[in-house]
Amino acid sequence: MGKSAQLLVNTHREAGTPVSDAALSNLIGYNLKRSFNGIYIDLAEVLRPFGLRMITFTILTMLRENPGIRLSNLAAAIDMEKPNMVSVIDELASRAWVTRSADPYDKRARQLHLTETGAALQGLAYAEVCAHEESFLQHLDGDERAQLIALLSKIRQGPTKVENFLSDKKRR
Amino acid sequence: MGKSAQLLVNTHREAGTPVSDAALSNLIGYNLKRSFNGIYIDLAEVLRPFGLRMITFTILTMLRENPGIRLSNLAAAIDMEKPNMVSVIDELASRAWVTRSADPYDKRARQLHLTETGAALQGLAYAEVCAHEESFLQHLDGDERAQLIALLSKIRQGPTKVENFLSDKKRR
DNA sequence: TATTGTTATACTCTATAACTATA
DNA sequence: TATAGTTATAGAGTATAACAATA
Numbered sequence: 412m413g414k415s416a417q418l419l420v421n422t423h424r425e426a427g428t429p430v431s432d433a434a435l436s437n438l439i440g441y442n443l444k445r446s447f448n449g450i451y452i453d454l455a456e457v458l459r460p461f462g463l464r465m466i467t468f469t470i471l472t473m474l475r476e477n478p479g480i481r482l483s484n485l486a487a488a489i490d491m492e493k494p495n496m497v498s499v500i501d502e503l504a505s506r507a508w509v510t511r512s513a514d515p516y517d518k519r520a521r522q523l524h525l526t527e528t529g530a531a532l533q534g535l536a537y538a539e540v541c542a543h544e545e546s547f548l549q550h551l552d553g554d555e556r557a558q559l560i561a562l563l564s565k566i567r568q569g570p571t572k573v574e575n576f577l578s579d580k581k582r583r
Numbered sequence: 584m585g586k587s588a589q590l591l592v593n594t595h596r597e598a599g600t601p602v603s604d605a606a607l608s609n610l611i612g613y614n615l616k617r618s619f620n621g622i623y624i625d626l627a628e629v630l631r632p633f634g635l636r637m638i639t640f641t642i643l644t645m646l647r648e649n650p651g652i653r654l655s656n657l658a659a660a661i662d663m664e665k666p667n668m669v670s671v672i673d674e675l676a677s678r679a680w681v682t683r684s685a686d687p688y689d690k691r692a693r694q695l696h697l698t699e700t701g702a703a704l705q706g707l708a709y710a711e712v713c714a715h716e717e718s719f720l721q722h723l724d725g726d727e728r729a730q731l732i733a734l735l736s737k738i739r740q741g742p743t744k745v746e747n748f749l750s751d752k753k754r755r
Numbered sequence: 756t757a758t759t760g761t762t763a764t765a766c767t768c769t770a771t772a773a774c775t776a777t778a
Numbered sequence: 779t780a781t782a783g784t785t786a787t788a789g790a791g792t793a794t795a796a797c798a799a800t801a
Contacts, residue, residue, distance in 0.1 A: 430645070430649050430656055430659075432648070433648060434644050434647070434648050434709070435644055435645070438713075439716055439719070439720060439732065440619075440622045440623065440716065441641065442732055442735035442739065443615065443618055443622060443735065444619055444623070446615055446739050447612075447615040447619045448662060449739060451612065451615075451616070465612070465616070466791080469607060472606050472607055473602075473607070475606070476603050476604070476606055477602050482759075482760065482761095483759060483760075484602055489604070489617075490617065491792085492793060493759080494764095494793085494794085497760065511760095514759095517758095517759080517801070518799075518800060518801085519759040519760070519801070520759060520800095521759080537606070540612070541610075544611055544612065547611070547738075550737065551734070551737060551738075555734060555737075558730060559611065559614075559735075559738075560609060562723070562731045563618045565722065566622070566719075566720070566723075566731075567614065567617050567618050653783090655781080664769070665782080665783070665784085666772095666783090666784075666786085666787095667770080669784055669785085670785095683783095686782095689777080689781095690776075690777055690778085691776065691777045691778070691781070691783065692777095692781095692782055693783070
């Protein structure tokens with residue numbers, strides 16, 4: 412192969428050269444990651460003034476809805492490992508937003524509750540997060556937003572285990 | 584407040600008690616995170632036999648499509664910080680899947696290329712990733728998959744900066 | 756035996772500051 | 779001055795093994 416013009420184009424890439432991601436952009440995994448990162452960076456900034464991260468906001472919201480829930484149930488509900496939940500609850504408890512109290516039916520377990528301060532904070536943060544979603548999704552109409560949520564929860568509840576995939580392969 | 588029956592229900596939560604995430608499940612951010620985590624765990628398992636992770640697979644695929652691209656252009660294209668890209672390219676180069684060669688037009692820059700081995704690996708891995716997506720999305724029909732990709736890329740390209748949101752708030 | 760909460764630990768991912776050599 | 783690649787480093791996020799108390 413000689414020194415063709417095409418070779419020069421391929422090898423000389425200036426800063427402004429357009430970059431293609433066509434092969435990746437039809438993969439759901441790639442699109443999910445990119446979209447999630449976009450909203451995640453934004454959400455982190457929205458929550459920072461409250462002293463919250465996405466995980467702590469999620470937990471406060473879950474506790475409002477499920478008062479007295481056990482740590483392991485909460486961890487399972489949001490697909491988190493128990494040891495990681497422990498340190499996050501430590502953080503929330505040290506700020507007096509969450510309490511651990513004894514479970515009268517099981518001495519191993521602890522009931523998790525929001526404090527009044529924690530509930531108030533959750534309310535304020537939740538309103539801001541909703542407002543941010545409105546802004547973030549302003550270029551989607553109502554139907555599109557509903558479709559997106561419906562499709563994402565369909566994915567969430569669908570076959571998410573690679574074992575299905577691998578056993579599918581065996582079956583072929 | 585006395586010891587009502589409702590209090591007992593709230594405080595006695597056994598292992599099987601259903602947990603509600605209603606307040607979170609209409610937030611796009613929450614759904615994106617949960618959906619992404621689901622497919623991400625699967626993808627990691629699909630890529631492991633190739634010695635690849637999601638980020639290394641993404642880079643090999645980008646290099647196939649953009650041979651000779653500079654490290655900083657590649658990093659910008661997939662929203663990655665340059666220092667993190669350097670260590671990943673180090674890893675790919677040490678496995679002889681990627682080369683760094685001199686850029687004749689700019690002595691600071693390095694051109695990134697797939698090796699033959701790297702290109703072959705990318706081809707095999709890409710086929711497996713596509714097959715896995717088929718399996719992962721088997722309960723979505725063709726229209727739904729197309730809609731999902733369209734909506735996700737609309738999000739990606741939309742207003743993703745919190746500055747928009749904050750300036751929106753000021754404007755009110 | 757199994758489960759709850761916990762400690763310790765490690766690995767990946769992500770982000771920032773600062774350096775060098777070039778432009 | 780600014781940019782390309784790099785080094786060092788630190789903080790999140792995530793995952794596993796193992797333990798004491800209890801079921």
